[in-house]
Amino acid sequence: MAEPTADNALWIRRPHPASAPAIRLVCFPHAGGSASFFFPVSAALSGADSRAVEVLAVQYPGRQDRRLDPCIDDIGALAEQIYAALTPWTDIPLAFFGHSMGAILAFEVARLLEERDGVVLAMLFASGRRAPSRHRDEHVHTGDDNAIVAELRSLSGTDSTLLGDEEILRMILPAIRSDYKAIETYRCAPGATVRSPITVLVGDDDAKTTVDEARDWARHTTASCETLIFSGGHFYLTTHRTAVLDTITKTLLSVSGPRAE
Template identity: 55%
Template sequence: MTGTTDDTWIRVPHRNPDSGTRLVCLPHAGGAASYYFPMSAALAPDVEVLSVQYPGRHDRRHERPVDDLHLLADRIAEALGPWTDRPFALFGHSYGALLGYEVARRLRAAEHRPLALFVSGRRAPSTHRDERLHLKPDASLIAELKSLDGTVGKLLDNEEIIAMVMPALRADYRAVETYVHGPGPELDIPVVAFLGDDDPKVTSQEAARWRDHTTADFSLEIFPGGHFYLAERWKEVTSSLRRRLDGVVHSTT
């Protein structure tokens, strides 16, 4: 059974029916599936990128955003079931990294074993910072985004854009800031953590704690840049992903 390109949850920027591997990509807080277009283009045709579209943005903007990370992970894992007919891995940035971890746990419990989990720009689930931006005024959330991503921040000077993105953004922040790591088995797949060396949201020590969440191999790779280092480092990141995906594929064959 295979997924379809008109799937509500899944976008396939570059359809590659003959690719041997899929990479499921989960966006950051306030982000959309289109964020991973550069990664999809760079990995095609060998790796087919599936980018998850959360409710409340772009073509799903009229749907209510999900503000509970565990509930959203349940829904994404269910939606991914038909797409697990080929070897696949998961990649998530920031909020998407934590979500990717919870999706991986659910897929593993359903006997859909990912090749690996790639987590970017996010501290491990076992670490904690008392962050409550989701309770603050819109201006505080906007200031946060501007401090992390100057390119996107410029768009937030437009009141119409603010009104459009704020419900999903606030829901995502609520989901990640109220997340509690639940009981259950940890992963048994390789975990790779990517990090910008000037990321104010996560230290290398916090990223290294991801090693506690798998019984398999763990590695940490640091790139120049801040929280959204990806925007400047797509080439380096996709090169690393391709090399590491080749490694895990060959180790399972």
């Protein structure tokens, strides 16, 4: 493995380093989310029964310890930066897990890895997001702050105490607005696919993604695609944490790694 640089470390967090992992799972947060959202996943998968899996988590700019870094409001530009930061980590098989906006970023970074390096993921987990080609005309990012807060409350993925604190809101809303602009202005390239298998996870009552929209991820891979449906809304994965972790673990320990071609 090439030694990560300081810039790599800004983007890629490694909560529980493993000495000799068999596979790395790179996690991509939702709009407004941060790498720390996946630290519990890393802790769980670093346990004795899962030590073959090492978790990396992407930290987008404009939040937490990167609060002073300029936000990036374009999916393509974000994908380019993440792709570059992942370069030191491609020495062993990779899998991606992306939730909501993170699923689209995971897909676009996977495409860059294939096109430029011939690296095919062992698995792409697409969670809580409709297929890249299933566009909806949404404009949350153009609304005022109250509209964005209302959107966050409706999805139940942000601590309500944070949403009621004006000082905290002033710090976090710019990054959230930027993320929403990135995902709402994203357009999938016609016929875009990856060669990795895809596992889709979706809540059956997700206002942002119907089950049919989620199943259409099958159109974006030349390999297999499986859709797993959970009860719940957009953040079903917090309610079904154990089941989601079991799915990730069993899948990762059964799939082959990426191929350099």
